Amino acid sequence: MKSFLYSVLIISVLILFGCQSKFPLNKDLTKQSYKFFNQDSVEVTFPGFIKGKTAVMGFIYTNCPDICPMTTHNMIITDEKLTEEGINDVQFILLTFDPDRDTPSVLKKYAEVRGINFDNWTLLWGDKENTDKLLIRFDVMALPSDSSYSDDGELNYYMIHTDRISLIDKDGRLRKNYQGSKVNLDELLNDIKELGE
Amino acid sequence: MTAVLTFLFLFIQVSENIVVKDQWVRPGAKGMGTALYFTIENNGSEADTLYAVTSDISDKIMIHQTYSKGDMIGMKMVKEIVIEPGKAFKFEPGGYHVMVMKLKHDIKAGDETEFILHFKKAGEVSVTASVAKN
Numbered sequence: 001m002k003s004f005l006y007s008v009l010i011i012s013v014l015i016l017f018g019c020q021s022k023f024p025l026n027k028d029l030t031k032q033s034y035k036f037f038n039q040d041s042v043e044v045t046f047p048g049f050i051k052g053k054t055a056v057m058g059f060i061y062t063n064c065p066d067i068c069p070m071t072t073h074n075m076i077i078t079d080e081k082l083t084e085e086g087i088n089d090v091q092f093i094l095l096t097f098d099p100d101r102d103t104p105s106v107l108k109k110y111a112e113v114r115g116i117n118f119d120n121w122t123l124l125w126g127d128k129e130n131t132d133k134l135l136i137r138f139d140v141m142a143l144p145s146d147s148s149y150s151d152d153g154e155l156n157y158y159m160i161h162t163d164r165i166s167l168i169d170k171d172g173r174l175r176k177n178y179q180g181s182k183v184n185l186d187e188l189l190n191d192i193k194e195l196g197e
Numbered sequence: 198m199t200a201v202l203t204f205l206f207l208f209i210q211v212s213e214n215i216v217v218k219d220q221w222v223r224p225g226a227k228g229m230g231t232a233l234y235f236t237i238e239n240n241g242s243e244a245d246t247l248y249a250v251t252s253d254i255s256d257k258i259m260i261h262q263t264y265s266k267g268d269m270i271g272m273k274m275v276k277e278i279v280i281e282p283g284k285a286f287k288f289e290p291g292g293y294h295v296m297v298m299k300l301k302h303d304i305k306a307g308d309e310t311e312f313i314l315h316f317k318k319a320g321e322v323s324v325t326a327s328v329a330k331n
């Protein structure tokens with residue numbers, strides 16, 4: 001009897017950890033709805049607008065010249081690889097955590113200069129309140145640091161932030177987080193394919 | 198005449214103590230920022246210091262370092278970079294970068310952009326950086 005219980009325990013632990021290592025999260029994002037605007041200043045509801053699609057979501061600010069472009073580029077390569085394999089139903093999202101400076105038109109320019117295709121990419125801008133609420137949902141932190149006024153009286157600041165790409169399944173559940181600038185692309189690709197099945 | 202000039206040019210290149218190579222810049226839109234990366238080799242017998250970078254495409258260029266704090270990431274200004282003799286110093290993604298703010302025009306993949314690196318001993322070193330895809 002004792003050994004039977006041990007077996008059950010061991011198997012449960014294996015199943016639990018087995019699942020956890022693949023998709024450690026299962027957070028239903030559809031319980032709340034947030035108002036955002038896309039790169040064309042058109043209102044979109046998150047996560048409503050991605051319903052039925054697997055989504056890859058990156059968190060950025062456009063005055064970030066080093067880390068955020070790496071995160072963005074990792075998503076672009078992922079999109080290219082999926083397209084090569086004939087997978088076209090994945091939605092890519094970039095959310096700014098610097099809504100004061102990253103207006104929809106700024107976000108659009110950031111995307112255009114990188115050749116991003118808006119058919120399956122959406123850049124999201126929200127007011128401070130909605131942005132903060134969504135960041136908390138995703139456990140993403142972003143704080144201004146090192147601010148200074150330049151000669152022309154303009155406020156300059158950098159941000160210290162979580163380096164993040166998140167994977168959301170077709171049912172609007174957050175399933176896994178990755179380090180945005182250093183994500184293992186094969187891992188992300190395999191996870192997307194597995195969720196898409 | 199051309200041969201002499203070519204020879205002189207080669208001579209000047211070879212005799213430089215400071216060599217900047219593998220330079221590239223990320224794409225960026227007018228009014229926004231981007232980052233420049235390169236490797237500096239100090240082939241001289243004394244240390245040299247990079248203290249500024251200038252370019253026609255921006256009036257606001259700084260040397261920056263990316264750092265992490267727990268699982269958060271940020272960047273900060275660095276006053277100067279000392280390159281020891283016989284050593285190379287790399288600016289690379291996730292580490293040191295030259296922060297180019299408020300671009301005067303768009304730069305896109307395939308474009309080329311000129312920068313001048315200012316060293317305490319070697320003086321001005323011009324580089325042409327090609328714009329990468331990312």
Ligand SMILES: [Cu+2]
Pocket residue numbers: 065066261262272273294295296
């Ligand atoms: Cu920087």
